[in-house]
Every structure is written in structure tokens, then in C-alpha cells.
Amino acid sequence: MTPAQNTARPFSHIDTWVFDLDNTLYPHHVNLWQQVDKRIGEYIANYLKVNADEARRIQKDYYRRYGTSMRGMMSLHGVSADDYLAYVHQIDHSPLEPNPAMGTAIAKLPGRKLILTNGSTDHAAKVLERLGIGSHFEAVFDIIAAELEPKPAPQTYQRFLDVHGVDPKTSAMFEDLARNLVVPHQLGMTTVLVVPDGSKNVVREAWELEGRDAAHVDHVTDDLTGFLAMLHGRLSFPPPPL
Known part of the structure; x- marks a missing residue:
């Protein structure tokens, strides 16, 4: 510190x-964001009709280039922010x-x-x-x-x-x-x-x-x-x- x-x-x-x-x-180490991360991958796979590995590659590429995977999906694929956010934040907050x-x-x-x-x-x-x-x-x-x-x-x-x-x-x-x-x-x-x-x-x-x-x-x-x-x-x- x-x-x-x-x-x-x-x-x-x-x-x-x-x-x-x-x-x-x-x-x-609570790894709460890991749940969101998984949901993002699922959303991308479902939206783009690609397998999990390809969705993961796209997810991380957009995250680095656009600041969030959502921004990349919006900019390149016309994703609705409301739909995206509602899906990826359906997680279990109880580890907190x-x-x-x-x-x-x-x-x-x-x-x-x-x-x-x-x-x-x-x-x-x-x-x-x-x-x-x-x-x-x-x-x-x-x-x-x-x-x-x-x-x-x-x-x-x-x-x-x-x-x-x-x-x-x-x-x-x-x-x-x-x-x-x-x-x-x-x-x-x-x-x-x-x-x-x-x-x-x-x-x-x-x-x-x-x-x-x-x-x-x-x-x-x-x-x-x-x-x-x-x-x-x-x-x-x-x-x-x-």
C-alpha cells in the first residue's frame, strides 16, 4: 500500500x-465478474450463432478494442444495450x-x-x-x-x-x-x-x-x-x- x-x-x-x-x-478473488464474463460469452455465442471458443475470442477482442464487449457488439453487430445488459447481469450476487x-x-x-x-x-x-x-x-x-x-x-x-x-x-x-x-x-x-x-x-x-x-x-x-x-x-x- x-x-x-x-x-x-x-x-x-x-x-x-x-x-x-x-x-x-x-x-x-470473489470472482463475481467471472459470472458476468461467462454470460457475455453465452450472449455473443447465441447472438452471432458461433461456438463457445469463437465467442470467447470475439468477446476478449472487443473488450480490449472497445472498452467493453458490449460496445463492440453494438458497433459491429447492432446489439441492443438493454437486452445485452439484462442478460449478462443475471448472476448470483450471494458470494459478496x-x-x-x-x-x-x-x-x-x-x-x-x-x-x-x-x-x-x-x-x-x-x-x-x-x-x-x-x-x-x-x-x-x-x-x-x-x-x-x-x-x-x-x-x-x-x-x-x-x-x-x-x-x-x-x-x-x-x-x-x-x-x-x-x-x-x-x-x-x-x-x-x-x-x-x-x-x-x-x-x-x-x-x-x-x-x-x-x-x-x-x-x-x-x-x-x-x-x-x-x-x-x-x-x-x-x-x-x-
Whole structure:
């Protein structure tokens, strides 16, 4: 839980805290996203009438090129976003357990807390309910609010900033994909990469785990709750409002 760079941006000026959802607010090793990943493959196979292996290849190719497999399917095959999202998010959220320690750590952060996700608000609501931390967030900015343009598209971040009146220079962004921190860092945000706990097995593509030493990554942690608690201990934050 140390800065990735010697010149890492600090947190003393931060008044807005922006969090990704999946694999950020819950541990990677829960592998909840693996369920979504499987559903995406099934959707592509059924829609394009291809076998599972070919669907997998298409899925991962579009994910890397377009930011989400959905965007690739929309752009190249005319898929309906509503149908796609409804299908791929039909998953079992029960592996998620309440995390009151994280809730306390987030509640103590001074200022606003927002979620910026490539998922849907319905999925986000279920995740936050299972974790028991939804009340700590002001709003969820999802793929629909982003007009179906996923991170890391620059216009998505700008749209988020404009809609919620966020000043990037006094904001911090927490993400599990290093590539999704490039634009936030360029905009002036303090960036935190949330990586898997090395002692647990995770289901991720190799490229998804890259970027810990990238110049646009200010801080790296494998324990978000502990990282936030560390901030409380090191910085003089005013008490949260009652």
C-alpha cells in the first residue's frame, strides 16, 4: 500500500472520491465478474450463432478494442444495450458479503463519494446492497449515463465530471484496470490502482493485471479498506458530517 511513483500525487487536497465498482469495491478473488464474463460469452455465442471458443475470442477482442464487449457488439453487430445488459447481469450476487469495515472507511472520507462504472445501475445496486455500503455514495454513473461509451473513452470521464460537477484536480479515482486511470490522471486526478490479493486465486486476463508501475498510477493497493484506513491515520481529515 505504497505510492507507485516517487512523485505520486497526495490526498490532502481531495474533496471528491470516485470509485469503480467491479473488482474494486469487492475483492478480485470473489470472482463475481467471472459470472458476468461467462454470460457475455453465452450472449455473443447465441447472438452471432458461433461456438463457445469463437465467442470467447470475439468477446476478449472487443473488450480490449472497445472498452467493453458490449460496445463492440453494438458497433459491429447492432446489439441492443438493454437486452445485452439484462442478460449478462443475471448472476448470483450471494458470494459478496457485507463489509462494514469498508463502509466505515468510506464514510470517514471527507467530501463526496461517487461510483463510475461500465456496468448498469441495477447491477451496482445489487452489489452495494450485498456489501452494505450503498448509503455512503451520492450517485452511480453507469454505462447508460455515459451514453453507452465505456471507460477508458475520454468523453466518458468528461461527461461524468460535467454531470456531477466534479473538479478533477481535487478528486481521487480508484480502479482495478490501469488503462482506466490514464485519462483521470491526465485530467489531474490522484489515481489508485486496486490489485488482487496475491495470496488468492483470481480469474483475469494477463493484460488486466498490468500497469502497476505506470506513470499514470499514483498509488497501488491490494487492500482497499486498509488503504483508506491508512489515509485516515496519516492525514488530518475533518470529521464527517453527522
